[in-house]
Amino acid sequence: MNNLQSLLEKALNYHQNNQLMSAKPLYDKVLQINPYQTDALYLSGILLHQLGQSDQAILNLQKALHCSTDKINILYNLANIYFELNLIDQAISNYQEVLKLDPNHISSLKNLGSIYFSNNPQKSVEYFQKAFNLEPNNIQNLCLALNLIDQKKHAFELLRLNYNSFKNDISYHNTITTIIRGLNYLHLNQNQQKFIENLYETNLVCHDALNSLLSEYFFKSSKLIVANIHYDSNFDLSHISSIFLKFLRFSCVSSKNEEWALSSIRSFILLNIRNFKKANSQILNDLLEAIAIQEFKLEYSTFISNNEKEKLNKIKVKNCINTLLKACYHQINNDDVKILNENNYYLLSEVYSIENTIAQIQIKSNTLNNKVSIQVASQYEENPYPKWAFVQRFQPKPLKQFLIERLSNKEGISQLPNEISVLIAGCGTGKVLTELLTQIHYKNAIGIDLSIKSLQYTQHKINHYQLHDVSLKKLDLLDSQKLNEKFDFIDCCGVLHHLEKPQLGLKSITNILNNGGFMSLAFYSKIARRNINLMRERLKGIEANYENIVECRHQILNYFSESDPVFQISLSTDFYSISGCRDLLFHVCEHQYNLLELHTMLQNNNLDFCGFQFSDNQKILQYIKRFPQDKNALDLKLWHQFEQENPDFFLAMYQFYVRKIK
Ligand SMILES: C[S@@+](CC[C@H](N)C(=O)[O-])C[C@H]1O[C@@H](n2cnc3c(N)ncnc32)[C@H](O)[C@@H]1O
Structure with a gap:
């Protein structure tokens, strides 16, 4: 073996073991001896990119390209660097060069599919289709692209026909969920019906999505x-x-x-x-x-x-x-x-x-002192809310990544510790708690609530979903200092507006949030709940018992025309169960806000607004289209104006993230 080759091998060894700084001088040495050594140019190009020196990386790869006979890998890596640097035109032309030399280069086909995904889905489908033909593992990308060009039924059928190969794959089931959500109506043949039945049993596809598909099929079809x-x-x-x-x-x-x-x-x-x-x-x-x-x-x-x-x-x-x-x-x-x-x-x-x-489940309990908290507790003891059956499964990820994908204001996310502690304040029956803790990595979590019955329900779900290191306590969040612990992430959704003085509740939980920690909060919107307020006015003085709730529901469904604002209440899923309807129309304590008021409340508590959370991505785009100057959608004053123009926009509450500023 000559000197050059042994240097190169040593360099490659370091490189493969991720010892980049040891590999670099050896590549440099090879290139000093022979500036046209193709392998050294190629490998050092990759290494320089890993070290963040992308300009030099590109120069080395381009030199390698001139000297080498095996151009495919070099072109592909060049394309990847351009892609990462967001130099999309260069990335596309290099991937296409690869495909001229090897039309079956799967990674290039996939990357071209991803590049075109958001702005040219038709082209994206073409590339993903080729990748899928070569390797069936690429089915999910293809189906998500088909979804964008309104070939949802085709995507559904592809997923169904290939189901056996992916039975235990969580992300495959997430893709099925996305496609089913997009299907407005599907006339289900026998095989498709059988497929849907199986999906219910696997418990990996979101049941709500399956339910809406079937609801359309059974109740809105001509048959x-x-x-x-x-x-x-x-x-x-x-x-x-x-x-x-x-x-x-x-x-x-x-x-x-x-x-x-x-x-x-x-x-x-x-x-x-x-x-x-x-x-x-x-x-x-x-x-x-x-x-x-x-x-x-x-x-x-x-x-x-x-x-x-x-x-x-x-x-x-x-x-x-x-x-x-x-x-x-x-x-x-x-x-x-x-x-x-x-x-x-x-x-x-x-x-x-x-x-x-x-x-039979035992829950640790603390005494409640606040008069309104005692009344609220008694409501949820009688009618724990919400009774729920299913949460969608995801591959758990670090909280940092979870937040990066959701927040438009990403400041401070990278400073979060890796091992995080979580509080779910007012966890109720544990839906949000279960959704969150099945999606993120956490060290320990605590759920508190006023109602033992709700907490028992939560504990049952914790056992069912086998969540680790979660403890539950009956505790008023006004007394949260009794937990003697600080948290990196707190969820308090749909809770604070039920306190006698919500601002005291917010202060209490902010005090036990670590500096730089994040919170997920949700409040009722005064504007969105205007129809509910009309009905609440009529119901004033009527006791919230079973008979009255059934009667009130019957009247709304049968004595109001579909165009009457009161009838709009029946569009809420909560309306259909006793506990949901009580929460919706008969709550013992309910405050409502507008965004200017919330803005002030956040400022008073040193909380930085990090963005709204919507189940449908289109909502944010709708706002940005109206107010393009607010690119990150973080200006609550503009959002307030937007809500006045779209009064039903926040029917599902104002749900958003904040960060505690030091
Ligand atoms: C509408 S439920 C929401 C439950 C849960 N956060 C969710 O989003 O599914 C409101 C819950 O807040 C709890 N709650 C209300 N006031 C509270 C307080 N002061 N301290 C702790 N929990 C409270 C109630 O007992 C009830 O279970």
């Missing part, structure tokens, strides 16, 4: 399966498919149409039970079980007519069908649950058994 009920006294059980049963078991009714259809089926079966008994009892019982599970989730919020009440009172014989019928209208007792078990109706009996398990 509205359940509409027959209304016109046809011989309601035919053969309309009931296994996917419809699955939908009832997994979804939560969230529109007037769905509620009407379900309550019509329920009532029709009860009032005509004699005729039904002659029919296929297996399908009938399965349907009743699915409705009973649905009603359990809604906490029996649907209005019951006098005819139904009379008929229910007449049910005396204790058998399976009667038990299932009763379970569609109210909670049944332990003896009835036994009947279900004896007849193999385990899905419904499991719902009851989970509730019993939750009630």
Whole structure:
């Protein structure tokens, strides 16, 4: 081996072991001896880029290109450097040079697909399609690009047909979720129905997305399966498919149409039970079980007519069908649950058994002192909110990365420690807690809330999702100093506006946030809740009990025209369960804000606004289109103006991140 070659090998060895500073002088030495040594030019070009010296890196790679016969790798690396430096035209032309030499160069095809993804999705599809043809692993990129050019159904079919190879892949399921969310309506053939049924079972695709797809299919299609009920006294059980049963078991009714259809089926079966008994009892019982599970989730919020009440009172014989019928209208007792078990109706009996398990969970408790906190606690003890079933799974990542992807004001994110502690203040039934802790790396987390019942529900979910190092306490966030701990990240969404003095609550949690730490906050918007306020005005003085909530819901759905502002309340998913509706319309303490008021509140607490959080990316683009001068969408005064022009924009609360300034 000659001297040059051994120097080069030594350099490469250091380089491969990431000892860049040891490798560099050796490459330099080789190039001093022979300035045209192609390998040294090529490898030192890569190394210089790694060291941040991209200009010199490009010069070396270009020299290597002239001397080398194997141009593909050099061109590809040059293209990558241009891509990273955001010199997109140069990147494109170098990737294309690679493809001239090797039309099947998968990485170049993929990178070209990514480059064109946002501004020329059609071209992006072409490149991703070629990459997919060569290597099926590239299916996700292709489908996300197809989604952008409105070929969502094609993307859905591709994902379905290739499902077996990716069954356990979380990101594959995230892609399916994205595609399904984009599908407005899909007429589902048998194979697609089977696929959707399987997706429910895997628990990796967001159930809300599956539910909306099926809701469109069942309730808005021209073949509205359940509409027959209304016109046809011989309601035919053969309309009931296994996917419809699955939908009832997994979804939560969230529109007037769905509620009407379900309550019509329920009532029709009860009032005509004699005729039904002659029919296929297996399908009938399965349907009743699915409705009973649905009603359990809604906490029996649907209005019951006098005819139904009379008929229910007449049910005396204790058998399976009667038990299932009763379970569609109210909670049944332990003896009835036994009947279900004896007849193999385990899905419904499991719902009851989970509730019993939750009630046994022990929670550490502190005394509450604030008068309003005690009232709020009693509301959530009676109606813990929100009852939820499912959170979407993601690959957990460091908090820094999680925030970089979400915040438009990224200042200070890199200074966060790697090992972080988290507080979820007012964690309620734990939905946000579970969503967050399944997505980020954390050292330890604490959830506090006023309501033991909510905390028991949260603990049950913590066990189910196997979250590590999370403890729960019943504690007023006004007393958060009692935790004797400071946190790097605090979530307090939908909570502070229920305190007697929200500003004191904000001060209390800000005091236990580390300097430079981040918080996620959410408050009600006065402007967005104007219709709710109309109804709250009418409900003043009416007790928030079960009967009143059912009656109020019935009136909103039936006595207000669809164009009436009050009817708009029924567009909220919360409207459809008792606890949701109580939270929405009957809360014991609710403050509302506008963005100017929140701006002042943040300033008073040395909190820097870092950006809104939206479930739909289009929302931010809509604002930037209106106010292009506010490129990072951080000017709350302009946002206030924007909200006045778009009064429903913050229906789902003002949800945003802040950072504590030192
Ligand atoms: C609407 S729920 C929101 C729950 C949760 N943050 C979420 O987004 O799913 C409001 C929760 O805040 C809790 N809460 C209200 N005031 C509180 C206080 N002073 N201290 C602690 N928790 C409080 C209530 O008990 C209730 O569970």
